[in-house]
Amino acid sequence: MKVLVTGGCGQLGMSLRRSFAAAQDDRPSSQDDRPSSQDDRHSAQDDNVILNEVKNLTAVFSDVIEAPDTTYLDITDLQAVRELVAKENVEAIINCAAYTNVEAAEDNYDLAERLNAKAVENLAVAMREAGGLLVHISTDYVFGKEPYNTPCKEDQKGTPTGVYGLTKLHGEEAILHSGVRHVIIRTAWLYSEYCKNFVKTMLQLTATKPSLKVVFDQVGTPTYAGDLAAAIMTILGSFAAAQDDSPSAQDDRPSSQDDRPSAHDDRPSAQDEVCHSERSEESHCGIFNYSNEGVCSWYDFAKAIAEYSGHASCDIRPCHSGEFPSKVLRPAYSVLDKTKIKETFGLRIPYWVDSLKECLSKML
Numbered sequence: 356m357k358v359l360v361t362g363g364c365g366q367l368g369m370s371l372r373r374s375f376a377a378a379q380d381d382r383p384s385s386q387d388d389r390p391s392s393q394d395d396r397h398s399a400q401d402d403n404v405i406l407n408e409v410k411n412l413t414a415v416f417s418d419v420i421e422a423p424d425t426t427y428l429d430i431t432d433l434q435a436v437r438e439l440v441a442k443e444n445v446e447a448i449i450n451c452a453a454y455t456n457v458e459a460a461e462d463n464y465d466l467a468e469r470l471n472a473k474a475v476e477n478l479a480v481a482m483r484e485a486g487g488l489l490v491h492i493s494t495d496y497v498f499g500k501e502p503y504n505t506p507c508k509e510d511q512k513g514t515p516t517g518v519y520g521l522t523k524l525h526g527e528e529a530i531l532h533s534g535v536r537h538v539i540i541r542t543a544w545l546y547s548e549y550c551k552n553f554v555k556t557m558l559q560l561t562a563t564k565p566s567l568k569v570v571f572d573q574v575g576t577p578t579y580a581g582d583l584a585a586a587i588m589t590i591l592g593s594f595a596a597a598q599d600d601s602p603s604a605q606d607d608r609p610s611s612q613d614d615r616p617s618a619h620d621d622r623p624s625a626q627d628e629v630c631h632s633e634r635s636e637e638s639h640c641g642i643f644n645y646s647n648e649g650v651c652s653w654y655d656f657a658k659a660i661a662e663y664s665g666h667a668s669c670d671i672r673p674c675h676s677g678e679f680p681s682k683v684l685r686p687a688y689s690v691l692d693k694t695k696i697k698e699t700f701g702l703r704i705p706y707w708v709d710s711l712k713e714c715l716s717k718m719l
């Protein structure tokens with residue numbers, strides 16, 4: 356399957372580069388000594404089929420900056436998206452591009468809407484026209500305003516916390532209205548070895564300051580981008596496996612049964628197989644939550660970063676959000692319920708502390 360990764364120089368895009376390279380080298384992508392990304396409940400046979408499909412995934416990485424191994428693509432330009440999709444025979448897009456500066460979005464509604472909603476519609480249109488799959492990354496900010504205290508499910512209704520959340524919600528709606536085959540993954544608290552993020556900021560602050568305050572009244576779960584990238588690879592592998600299973604794909608394969616007389620009435624008819632294949636793809640489409648396992652506050656997260664990076668001498672104290680005035684109301688409780696993604700794709704998700712250690716081991 357040929358995949359186009361947009362926003363390929365951002366932190367998730369960079370993590371996907373590593374996952375694609377690892378898949379081709381036949382190495383586990385981010386979870387060296389930790390549980391594999393697939394759940395024990397899935398049969399070994401299913402896992403092998405998906406793993407083989409993952410190895411066959413190839414990618415073109417794009418962004419709006421000049422960088423090595425990066426094709427220039429501004430996703431706000433529908434024609435440019437269409438042309439690249441046609442030129443590269445793209446069968447799936449992973450959209451990692453977004454206007455992600457939550458604070459700045461409050462003063463830049465038009466720009467945020469153009470990138471987080473209109474450009475997402477462009478990708479949906481291009482993939483629908485090509486009969487492909489759109490994997491889009493969204494956020495807990497789409498429902499974060501209400502003070503929930505139980506893990507949020509995908510169908511939970513809520514109010515976005517500000518411009519960023521609202522425009523990301525518009526992006527989700529554009530995909531749902533477009534009719535494209537899609538997987539929308541809502542994630543939260545994303546960090547990695549790459550670009551700017553909370554872990555990198557805390558590493559720098561705890562190394563240089565004797566003390567600092569971090570909010571304890573916002574609770575969620577960190578997401579290591581390496582784990583999310585590995586999960587996306589498994590999801591694409593599942594779709595590729597379902598595609599290979601479809602009758603049209605099987606028609607192209609040489610079959611020892613081609614010349615046999617049709618004495619197999621009890622075999623499923625071609626029509627049954629079409630329905631089966633469509634049904635299995637259909638159940639794989641939709642909105643899914645993904646973060647690491649467990650729950651913590653930003654204070655706990657900062658303490659763990661300091662401890663596992665050898666900066667424990669920095670005195671980190673808990674404080675209330677009100678001590679850091681902001682234009683945006685951040686979700687007070689954004690723990691995501693991940694049952695659906697785990698059951699649908701057989702994913703096994705690492706605990707946030709294990710993933711943090713994994714990320715730090717690559718950085719320190």
Ligand SMILES: NC(=O)c1ccc[n+]([C@@H]2O[C@H](COP(=O)([O-])OP(=O)(O)OC[C@H]3O[C@@H](n4cnc5c(N)ncnc54)[C@H](OP(=O)(O)O)[C@@H]3O)[C@@H](O)[C@H]2O)c1
Nearest residue numbers: 362364365366367429430452453455492494542543544545
């Ligand atoms: N970061 C988080 O904590 C978090 C939490 C929940 C969900 N998410 C979602 O996860 C996804 C990935 O986030 P991330 O942290 O990896 O984002 P990121 O590091 O900000 O990367 C986004 C990339 O998109 C590029 N981009 C900007 N405008 C573009 C355009 N017109 N066309 C194509 N590319 C463009 C950016 O380039 P420039 O840098 O040059 O602008 C950047 O390389 C996003 O959808 C985000 O909303 C993130």
